[in-house]
Amino acid sequence: MPARLSNGAWSPANWARNSPGPFRVFMMCLPPHLVRFPHLSGPAPDGQVATGMLSLPVSRAQSRLRSGRDAVPTLSEPMRPSPVRVAQSQDRRYLVYLIAIALAGWSLASYDVNLLVLALPDIARDLHISSTGLGVLGFFVFGAQFMITIFAGYAMDRLGRRRVWMFCLTGTALFTGLTCLVQGFWELVFVRALAAGLAYSELAVSITIVNEQVPARNRGFLYSIVQGGWPLGVFLASGVYLVFGHLGWRFVFLLGVLPVLAVIVGRIFIRESERFEHARGTTADPDHVPVTEMLMSPGPVRRQLVWLAIVWVFYGASYVATNFYITYWLTQYKGFSSSQASGLLLACGGIGFFFYIIGGWLGEKLGRREVIIVTGILVAPLTVLFLYVQDHVAVVLVYFLLYQATNGTWSGAGYAYQGESFPTRVRGTAVGFLSAMQVMGFVVGSVLWTVMSNHGQPTLTWLVVATGASLGLWGTLCLRRIPPGQELEATAGT
Known part of the structure; x- marks a missing residue:
């Protein structure tokens, strides 16, 4: 040779x-x-x-040379890595960076929301806010979350995912910091409504931009890591308030601005979604309005949107009982002390991070629709079992399962399923709308809980809000099956 x-x-x-x-x-x-x-x-x-x-x-x-056999690099020349390998290595590093930045952003959004829950007793005492005033505060917070999330979704399809992502987190940092300066009730309402609304819109934007940039093969699993930022935010808020709470709630809110600013700087290096840029470049009508297409045009997009909206409203309503008011229920009707209830929730949240990952992994293996179907069907029986068990250990075990069903496995698969249910040209608007529908469920559940509680029948209240609303999760059976591992263009059903 x-x-x-x-x-x-x-x-x-x-x-x-x-x-x-x-x-x-x-x-x-x-x-x-x-x-x-x-x-x-x-x-x-x-x-x-x-x-x-x-x-x-x-x-x-x-x-004579044989084609392809002898065309190899000489040892007298430095070996250069293949351009394909270089590109793959760069893409891998960017993917890790994207997941880390998205995880940090959602963790800090969770931190902001949960910090208000922890600081509310101290805030109410310092600003002389009554129970009715707290109810008004909650109403405006939910209202801001609803409206801002809808507008954020629409803006994603008009202005771009990255730009809205930056705006939402920057606004969260601004109004989280301004919380430390409020002197009266209505100032608190204004600042906290905007801070919570912008923080919650982080969910819709991260669903969209992350799912559009991660590879199809592991899309659901990778996004489940981002969703795990919620329990991490709970831990962060609890730890910060435990360590610095003696310095006052104003200092704690001011302290929360620093990590948010770091994430904002990190997002400067995040790319715009290529899918969004391609869809915008190929749209024939520059004044194209996604909302009109989704709501007025019969077809698979509208059908999927309607069923997902129904499911997520019921999910939000049942979540009020199983998560928002659970400390009250444990202390009033299950014989738990406040510290025992807090310890249970922290343990559920800490271990729950891994259930987000499990939910994402199962979604890759079995299908995300199948995971939320099984999870949704299990919630109602678990709420009934939780109502009637009285042994302390049994209550802990049942609630642990209930918590993971309503948080980890549901969220680990469900939000990635939202992202792959719609075409790129309307994905931002659709996901923003669904996030707003979840907030609507929170409002419905809170109203039902308040009305039923006034009748003095706690068992009936639990059965209506926790069990009755969770039966609506069986609507997942009507959702379209989307096999895992497909590119987004193949999953949207257009």
Whole structure:
């Protein structure tokens, strides 16, 4: 075999490969810098193969090159990584960076929302807010979350995902910091409504931009890591308030601004979704309005949107009982102390991070629709079982399962399913709308809980809000099946 490249140049690498047995092994084991023959870097004479000091005659038939076999890098030249491998390595690093930034953003959004819950007793005492005033505050917070999330979704399809992502987190940082300056009730309402609304819109934007940039093969699993930021935010808020709470709630809110600012800087390096840019470039009508297409045009997009909206309203309503008011229920009707109830919730949240990952992994193996179907069907029986068990250990075990069903496995698969249910041109608007429908469920559940509680029948209240509303999760059976591992363009059903 000759030792020339396709351009006729002699190559030590080719010659070493085609030398007799032991010598070939010896030559191939030498480091590259010892196998350089600069004085023989040119072509060898016809019919000969250069061997460093000698030229061995060979037949012309043997001197012919076989296409593709000898076109290999020479050892006299530095080895360069393949452009494909470089691109893959860069994409892998960017993917890790994207997941980390999205996880940090959602964790800090959770931190902001849960910090208000922890600080509310101290805030109410300092600002002399009554129970009715707290109810008004909650109403405006839910209202802001509803409206801002809808507008954020619409803006994603008009202005771009990255730009809205930056705006939402910047606004969260601004109004979280301003919380420490409020002096009256209505100032608190204004600042906290905007802070909570912008923080909650982080959910819709991260669903959209992350799902559009991660590979199809592991899309659900990777996004489940981002969703795990919610329990991390709960832990962060609890830890910060435990350590710095003695310095006052104003200081704690001000402290929360610093990590948010760091994430904002990190998002400067996040790319805009290529899918969004392509969809915007191919849209024939520059004044195209996604809302009109979704709500007015019959077809698979509208059907999927309607069923997902119904399911998420029921999910939000049942979540009020199983998560928002659960501390009250545990202390009033299950014999738990406040510290025991808090410890149970922290344990559920800490371990729950891994259930988000499990939900994402199961979604990749079985299908995300199948995971939320099984999870949704289990919630109602678990709420009934939780109502009637009284043994302390049994209550802990049942509620642990109930918590993971309504948080980890549901969220780990469900939000990635939302993202892959719609085409790129309307994905932002659709996901924003569904996030707003979840807030609507929170409002419905809170109203039902308040009305039923006034009748003094706690068992009936639980059965209506927790069990009755969770039966609506069986609507997942009507959702379209989307096999995992497909590109988003193949999953939207257009």
